[in-house]
Amino acid sequence: MSRTRVFHRKKVMVYMSCILVLNAVLIGRLVFLMIFQSQYYSAQAQMLHERERSIKAARGCIYDRNGNIIATNKTVCTISVIHSQLTDAEEVIRVLSEELQITEEEIRQKVAKVSSREKIKSNVEKEIGDKIRAYDLDGVKVDEDYKRYYPYEEMASKVLGFTGSDNQGIIGLEVSYEEELKGEEGMILTLTDARGVELDTMAESRKEPISGNHLTLSLDMNIQKYAQQAAMKALVAKEANYVTIISMNPQNGEILAMVNVPEFNLNDPYTLNTDAKGLTGSKFQDALNKMWRNQGINDTYEPGSTFKIVTATAGLECGVVSVNDHFNCPGYKMVEDRRIKCHKTTGHGGESFVKATMNSCNPVFIEVGARVGVEHFYQNLRKLGLMEKTGVDVPGEASTIIHKKENVKAVELATMSFGQSFQITPLQLLRAVSSVINGGTLVTPHFGVKSTDEQGNVVKTYQYPIKENVISKETSETMKMILEKVVSEGGGINGYIEGFSIGGKTATSQKLPRNSGKYISSFIGFAPVQNPQIVTICIIDEPTGIYYGGTIAAPVVKELYENILPYLGMEKQKIVKEGEGEKETSEIND
Numbered sequence: 001m002s003r004t005r006v007f008h009r010k011k012v013m014v015y016m017s018c019i020l021v022l023n024a025v026l027i028g029r030l031v032f033l034m035i036f037q038s039q040y041y042s043a044q045a046q047m048l049h050e051r052e053r054s055i056k057a058a059r060g061c062i063y064d065r066n067g068n069i070i071a072t073n074k075t076v077c078t079i080s081v082i083h084s085q086l087t088d089a090e091e092v093i094r095v096l097s098e099e100l101q102i103t104e105e106e107i108r109q110k111v112a113k114v115s116s117r118e119k120i121k122s123n124v125e126k127e128i129g130d131k132i133r134a135y136d137l138d139g140v141k142v143d144e145d146y147k148r149y150y151p152y153e154e155m156a157s158k159v160l161g162f163t164g165s166d167n168q169g170i171i172g173l174e175v176s177y178e179e180e181l182k183g184e185e186g187m188i189l190t191l192t193d194a195r196g197v198e199l200d201t202m203a204e205s206r207k208e209p210i211s212g213n214h215l216t217l218s219l220d221m222n223i224q225k226y227a228q229q230a231a232m233k234a235l236v237a238k239e240a241n242y243v244t245i246i247s248m249n250p251q252n253g254e255i256l257a258m259v260n261v262p263e264f265n266l267n268d269p270y271t272l273n274t275d276a277k278g279l280t281g282s283k284f285q286d287a288l289n290k291m292w293r294n295q296g297i298n299d300t301y302e303p304g305s306t307f308k309i310v311t312a313t314a315g316l317e318c319g320v321v322s323v324n325d326h327f328n329c330p331g332y333k334m335v336e337d338r339r340i341k342c343h344k345t346t347g348h349g350g351e352s353f354v355k356a357t358m359n360s361c362n363p364v365f366i367e368v369g370a371r372v373g374v375e376h377f378y379q380n381l382r383k384l385g386l387m388e389k390t391g392v393d394v395p396g397e398a399s400t401i402i403h404k405k406e407n408v409k410a411v412e413l414a415t416m417s418f419g420q421s422f423q424i425t426p427l428q429l430l431r432a433v434s435s436v437i438n439g440g441t442l443v444t445p446h447f448g449v450k451s452t453d454e455q456g457n458v459v460k461t462y463q464y465p466i467k468e469n470v471i472s473k474e475t476s477e478t479m480k481m482i483l484e485k486v487v488s489e490g491g492g493i494n495g496y497i498e499g500f501s502i503g504g505k506t507a508t509s510q511k512l513p514r515n516s517g518k519y520i521s522s523f524i525g526f527a528p529v530q531n532p533q534i535v536t537i538c539i540i541d542e543p544t545g546i547y548y549g550g551t552i553a554a555p556v557v558k559e560l561y562e563n564i565l566p567y568l569g570m571e572k573q574k575i576v577k578e579g580e581g582e583k584e585t586s587e588i589n590d
Contacts, residue, residue: 058209059073076145077129085139086111122165153266154265156257219256219258223567231244238544243261245259248430249534254446254449255445260295274287300424302421304420306522309479313471313479317380320371322353333366338411390431437526441466442467443464493550499572506523506550507521518542523554536557536561
């Protein structure tokens with residue numbers, strides 16, 4: 001055999017060996033894929049022929065304390081197109097543009113997009129969704145969904161907050177209780193062919209959504225309504241910047257009403273309640289943020305003379321003043337080199353501590369503050385919760401703005417004693433006053449009471465921390481007596497309601513800078529004095545014209561109480577006191 005033929009034979013044998021090896025490798029690979037990896041690749045193939053669609057869970061409803069629905073769900077639709085299933089794209093474009101009020105060009109761009117599913121519009125009214133479904137257009141999907149709906153629209157808007165297009169809380173209680181309210185999304189699994197067209201003959205696989213829990217609040221929408229009406233009346237009459245009213249049960253911290261007018265429409269939260277002409281971009285967003293802001297919680301202010309409740313309490317607790325102490329007011333008080341005036345420039349002359357509180361006399365409270373001293377003054381601020389946030393269950397609570405204790409000298413202590421040179425939130429002051437009048441218990445202001453499931457079973461009852469004996473019961477009783485005289489005979493007389501026992505304190509604080517001519521007028525009132533069941537603060541920011549708290553803020557709370565004290569079960573009672581004849585007072589009607 002020639003050497004050439006031997007060479008060729010060896011070459012053929014090498015080729016044959018390579019082919020056999022390759023075949024063996026391929027067969028081995030096939031065996032591996034078909035036997036050992038069959039489940040994995042079957043699942044992958046299945047995924048190529050499956051399309052997932054989420055099903056939103058119904059968000060839990062929100063109720064007031066009387067069971068009134070204040071946040072619920074409205075059925076809406078999401079309109080989508082599936083590119084691979086379209087048979088008449090132009091007809092789809094025409095119909096969707098007409099029914100959804102979207103330009104044909106915008107629809108065309110989405111229809112032309114090659115995707116498994118392209119969303120055209122969400123939160124479409126159900127009536128329109130049903131109308132689009134009736135066209136029976138190939139490739140057009142109409143899925144029912146949920147949209148948050150607020151039956152009371154503007155009421156308690158800055159408390160409740162609202163949700164976004166994904167039904168997730170944006171601000172307010174909708175954020176605080178997101179986990180309780182949101183529920184768990186479901187899923188629809190649909191089979192498709194190789195082109196991505198859904199197979200009508202194949203059954204859908206569904207995972208049903210789980211609805212969110214319902215939330216019951218301490219809010220009373222009847223009291224909220226009266227408070228909003230009173231606040232709006234004051235806002236318009238005084239052409240003010242805003243008016244805030246907060247009503248709370250001082251015994252347990254349950255907030256019955258919280259109003260910040262002007263409010264906004266929760267069903268249309270991105271439309272400004274002021275003139276938005278020319279506002280765009282960041283300026284428009286800033287205006288929205290301002291509109292959504294809850295002034296009772298998110299903003300601080302100088303409380304002015306309502307803070308004298310705290311100074312008086314500190315003086316009584318430290319034993320440096322009593323109801324029998326007498327003072328003299330010449331119309332000013334010299335503190336180091338500072339001449340600090342009384343609002344009555346001619347002076348009040350000789351007066352008792354009780355009378356000084358009724359007169360809201362600055363020189364007397366400067367003296368009381370000096371007697372208390374910096375250390376004990378700050379100690380009492382801490383006891384009454386004024387050096388910390390209240391812990392209210394609404395996001396964005398502001399913190400106290402105050403001097404460091406080591407930097408407080410005589411002048412700073414003097415101005416702080418009558419409510420200037422530091423800032424707190426209205427809710428912080430309301431909480432502090434509550435502890436003064438409830439016997440000395442520092443409560444946590446709150447809205448959440450309980451959450452329940454769809455069957456009405458209680459899932460969770462919310463508990464809030466309290467601190468007992470932050471002041472003595474004796475001091476509390478004394479302060480209630482003094483504050484009742486402020487309303488019945490003193491500067492808070494415009495908050496008096498015949499036949500009802502009401503205590504309170506007025507304030508008129510000048511905004512910074514001091515020569516700006518801008519003021520905050522306020523009043524805190526509670527009832528009944530013997531066993532307080534409601535305490536209310538009213539703040540009128542930058543009123544025009546007359547700006548004294550006793551003149552314009554006290555009447556707002558009076559109007560509110562005239563409507564709601566009987567509603568809360570308080571009755572007029574006649575008490576006969578020796579030498580005074582009959583005097584009417586109020587008690588809770590148990």
